[in-house]
Amino acid sequence: MSGLSNYSRSQAERFQRHFALAGFGIGAQSKLLGSRAVVIGAGGLGAPILTYLTAAGVGAIDIIDHDVVDRTNLHRQVIHSEETIGQPKTSSAAAVMRGLHPEVEITEHQEAIDETNALRLIEPADIVVDGSDNFAARYVVSDACEIAGKPLVSGSILRYSGQVSLFWSRLPSGERGPTYRDLYPEAPDPGEVPTCAEAGVLGVLPGVVGSLMATEAIKFLAGIGEPLIGRVITYDALNSHFGEFRLRPDPAREPVTRMGSGEAPEARAAELLDAALPADTTPSAADTENSADIDFNPFTGEPKQADDLTPGEFRRAAADGKVGLILDVREPHEHQAGSIESAVNLPLMQLWHSEDPPAGMEGATEEAPVVVYCEHGIRSRQALAVLKQRFPQHPVKNLLGGYALWQQQ
Numbered sequence: 001m002s003g004l005s006n007y008s009r010s011q012a013e014r015f016q017r018h019f020a021l022a023g024f025g026i027g028a029q030s031k032l033l034g035s036r037a038v039v040i041g042a043g044g045l046g047a048p049i050l051t052y053l054t055a056a057g058v059g060a061i062d063i064i065d066h067d068v069v070d071r072t073n074l075h076r077q078v079i080h081s082e083e084t085i086g087q088p089k090t091s092s093a094a095a096v097m098r099g100l101h102p103e104v105e106i107t108e109h110q111e112a113i114d115e116t117n118a119l120r121l122i123e124p125a126d127i128v129v130d131g132s133d134n135f136a137a138r139y140v141v142s143d144a145c146e147i148a149g150k151p152l153v154s155g156s157i158l159r160y161s162g163q164v165s166l167f168w169s170r171l172p173s174g175e176r177g178p179t180y181r182d183l184y185p186e187a188p189d190p191g192e193v194p195t196c197a198e199a200g201v202l203g204v205l206p207g208v209v210g211s212l213m214a215t216e217a218i219k220f221l222a223g224i225g226e227p228l229i230g231r232v233i234t235y236d237a238l239n240s241h242f243g244e245f246r247l248r249p250d251p252a253r254e255p256v257t258r259m260g261s262g263e264a265p266e267a268r269a270a271e272l273l274d275a276a277l278p279a280d281t282t283p284s285a286a287d288t289e290n291s292a293d294i295d296f297n298p299f300t301g302e303p304k305q306a307d308d309l310t311p312g313e314f315r316r317a318a319a320d321g322k323v324g325l326i327l328d329v330r331e332p333h334e335h336q337a338g339s340i341e342s343a344v345n346l347p348l349m350q351l352w353h354s355e356d357p358p359a360g361m362e363g364a365t366e367e368a369p370v371v372v373y374c375e376h377g378i379r380s381r382q383a384l385a386v387l388k389q390r391f392p393q394h395p396v397k398n399l400l401g402g403y404a405l406w407q408q409q
């Protein structure tokens with residue numbers, strides 16, 4: 001379907017404002033009508049995602065959710081209603097979607113996505129949109145998308161804040177794009193991060209974050225604009241603040257090749273680092289002998305930023321008592337395997353979901369800032385962006401090249 005003559009009168013009327021939109025028009029609309037989105041979760045995020053994908057004219061939408069509608073869902077899951085309490089969320093949502101756009105092809109999967117069915121469920125997707133609310137589902141969906149090379153719009157919310165990104169492991173350029181595992185390599189231990197049921201969530205928040213997710217999916221399918229690849233948007237409703245940080249694939253992370261294989265055993269971490277580093281970015285002897293001269297992160301190739309400290313600069317600052325707090329944002333097992341003396345461990349995931357400044361941050365000053373580090377200086381840059389956004393009064397620096405480079409010296 002490409003020309004206007006291919007549209008029925010009612011469809012032409014329905015999409016008139018898209019046709020009139022400069023940069024969109026009949027071409028982009030036709031791409032939407034010819035595409036298929038697979039949406040996981042018909043809950044808080046799923047409600048705006050499913051509604052807007054349907055209204056925008058995505059031709060086929062698969063809904064995956066195993067749950068039934070509960071009254072506690074209704075303060076945010078606005079696709080459901082009092083009348084559908086007790087009914088499967090898939091059919092409750094599908095009824096609203098069919099009312100909105102009868103021509104959309106809806107497939108209901110009333111089942112939980114897991115390691116056994118994920119590849120089958122996402123197989124028909126032109127884009128996957130994850131509106132689930134737990135780590136197990138997010139890793140399964142991310143791993144399946146990485147294996148199948150599917151683009152994935154991912155979002156999460158808790159309390160008053162949320163985040164969105166578009167992960168695509170197999171970029172059209174042939175390069176590897178970042179995935180959820182590059183943002184959060186491993187799931188936190190059970191109980192480490194509270195759920196929305198435990199910590200609460202502002203009812204309107206999934207409306208904002210889910211709408212951002214729907215926007216990214218629609219842009220991607222319609223082929224317009226700049227996709228949110230390699231960037232993570234953060235939203236803090238309490239302070240009315242949008243932030244953004246960049247995300248790159250971790251070169252030390254082994255690509256996921258089969259379901260359930262995503263988490264590299266701890267014992268292999270060092271081996272993986274050596275094996276996965278691109279040859280031309282391995283720190284040379286000269287680089288590591290004189291860290292003051294390093295003006296790039298040898299693990300990513302990224303140039304040194306104004307808020308980066310080389311290992312040499314960090315050592316000198318620490319020796320002069322000019323470090324307020326050393327924050328290790330790696331996972332606890334990484335911290336236990338070896339860490340910088342007096343560093344406080346606060347994994348990135350916990351940092352992200354915590355509202356309070358890390359203990360000890362209050363004392364940080366321009367002369368003695370917080371220094372944040374991870375294994376290769378990738379997660380720590382995300383932590384730095386989060387800390388700067390939330391607590392701008394406390395200066396923060398990033399350890400260039402992370403623990404791996406510091407230790408090599």
Ligand SMILES: Nc1ncnc2c1ncn2[C@@H]1O[C@H](COP(=O)(O)OP(=O)(O)OP(=O)(O)O)[C@@H](O)[C@H]1O
Nearest residue numbers: 041042043044064065066067112113132133137197
């Ligand atoms: N593995 C999964 N497969 C499919 N759907 C899932 C999976 N895990 C979670 N979901 C669905 O994702 C949705 C997330 O919605 P939301 O975050 O609003 O939480 P909820 O589970 O409905 O509510 P609450 O946690 O308050 O009981 C839910 O409808 C849930 O059933």
